[in-house]
Amino acid sequence: MVNATTGPRHPTITVPHVGEMAEGQLRGHLCVWCGQGLRPDASVDLGPRIGEDDHRWYPRSCPACAVPQLHGQLVEHTGSCEQCADEPRLCTVWESLQSALREGRRIIARARTDRS
Numbered sequence: 566m567v568n569a570t571t572g573p574r575h576p577t578i579t580v581p582h583v584g585e586m587a588e589g590q591l592r593g594h595l596c597v598w599c600g601q602g603l604r605p606d607a608s609v610d611l612g613p614r615i616g617e618d619d620h621r622w623y624p625r626s627c628p629a630c631a632v633p634q635l636h637g638q639l640v641e642h643t644g645s646c647e648q649c650a651d652e653p654r655l656c657t658v659w660e661s662l663q664s665a666l667r668e669g670r671r672i673i674a675r676a677r678t679d680r681s
């Protein structure tokens with residue numbers, strides 16, 4: 566479930582519960598899903614959140630976790646959303662998930678290019 570969800574960008578992406586987070590994950594230094602260290606230029610912003618104690622926190626993800634996680638959430642969402650059945654581009658949830666997913670794929674594609 567999505568609990569505290571405020572913030573201008575991607576507020577509708579489901580992330581693990583804040584109680585299970587390490588300090589670095591709350592600060593956006595570590596991936597919220599796998600706990601791996603993140604490079605700021607190669608991580609996906611999942612949108613700032615306000616926690617139960619009014620603490621702002623900044624979930625970020627490595628692209629390797631972001632792509633399957635966001636894709637799964639997108640499939641699940643579109644299967645149950647009336648707005649998406651009608652016109653997904655008008656759905657803010659769809660838009661948030663799509664843009665974060667695009668970001669993850671872009672980082673992966675760029676990493677491949679850098680290596681070759």
Ligand SMILES: [Zn+2]
Nearest residue numbers: 596599627630
């Ligand atoms: Zn990860």
Ligand SMILES: [Zn+2]
Nearest residue numbers: 646649656659
């Ligand atoms: Zn929708």
